[in-house]
Amino acid sequence: MTIHLTDTGDNAALKACTHEYQVSCGNCRLNSICLPLALESDDIQQLDDIIQRSKPLQKSQHLYREGDDFQSVYAVRSGTLKAYKTTDDGREQVTGFYFPGEILGMDGISNNSHASSAKALETVAVCEIPFTSLEKLSTLMPNLQRHFFQLMSREITEDQQLITLLSKNSADERVASLMLSISTRNARRKLSSTQFRLPMSRVDIGNYLGLTVETVSRVFSRMQKMDILLVDNKEIEILDVDSLRRMANLSA
Amino acid sequence: MTIHLTDTGDNAALKACTHEYQVSCGNCRLNSICLPLALESDDIQQLDDIIQRSKPLQKSQHLYREGDDFQSVYAVRSGTLKAYKTTDDGREQVTGFYFPGEILGMDGISNNSHASSAKALETVAVCEIPFTSLEKLSTLMPNLQRHFFQLMSREITEDQQLITLLSKNSADERVASLMLSISTRNARRKLSSTQFRLPMSRVDIGNYLGLTVETVSRVFSRMQKMDILLVDNKEIEILDVDSLRRMANLSA
DNA sequence: TTACCTTCTTGACTTGAATCAAGGCAGGCA
């Protein structure tokens, strides 16, 4: 039996998941994001068979920790996670935020142990994809192999975007870019691209963007004063996308 | 016929490559870096068959450019390359340096077009690995598939290291880290870990580390004054590794 | 050899973001 997953909005994690573990990839409304593949229905069945849909994670619980044995990669079904590394001197570096449909954990493949930790920013449901099964299946399904090569390659290019952002852009540009990125990712999930609730704290934003909390806060205030954003704590409304784009210094 | 590659030192590119195209992976002295695999000799033969060893690139020539169709990934045989992206406002962001035994070009997989450009910093010889052949071979050789998953995962974790460096560390720490990284990579190739010639300019170093040339130059001067490094233009000698490590703020 | 050009270094000054410090606000709990 499969049940259609009716809502994967960020607050719907519990509702969506406690009773609806048995979603299949074929039915999942996120499959266009996480599995944009020309797979035969038979293939999808095989993939479904290896994927484990376990009970949801509560806010601030870890999906995995840096140094844990690497077993699986994970697709986010609902909710948001942050990935972070702890530096040698004990500070934290947020390396990414993961929204529904996105896949995390691939940095663990190289050493057979997770290179970063993943923590739920709110209630989260994930699909667990055991990596050895995925490898075996990939040798049988060239499309799937290619898909995972592409996913990892995308992660590389996204990291390179972040490197450029950190290396070249001002505080304003960094915050503007993150807002645009979240906006785009919401649009992909058919959610509003102009109004959303930030799942992460100012500290996390600052940490991700290489800025202090105070700077992040000041940038938000400035953008509000310029009528680019409407900021009410974590609720964000983009009032002027064009100005935001200009501020982010991105032509695309 | 295969000829043993006698020298892959950075200046030996021309000598090594104009007459010695026919090296095989089985004989290549870099294979412990680029192919640390338990492959049967028959497997290695199959891999050899798809790899193309073309004529060397001269300094400042491009191996590929951002936006080029993605066909292959490349293993560096001798010499050094830099990878860089051009930002929307026309500036350059160096995303990595690639030394002999290292593999580049994997960021092109996700879009079937190269996400960055690769330019020779000196005379360079590469092994070209056509990606579609590699994919096919990977479905037949699970070890090879796993190896490429691992290589890509390593690229991700290295990018995350750089993100952390850019986001959290001072100019001194960044330059110290790069010197240690180059030192380590030299050691892997059985070259001196304490004395080497930087293949890249100060501009490239600054660009990679998110610093200006002037700052890079000042850091080198400071390190020289502290008897940590001996700097003579591009010739570097590490006088005090422990202090350099302390300066880089890395316990490892 | 000189002349030119690029790359590197050093100094003086400026500036954007960090730090330090104080208060405000919202949500949870007694």
Next chain:
DNA sequence: TGCCTGCCTTGATTCAAGTCAAGAAGGTAA
């Protein structure tokens, strides 16, 4: 209801790295 406690904001000050400017050193070509 009111009081914590943990976020978030705002202001004043400091500082690390950027900018601007000048000159030195190294490589290349005539």
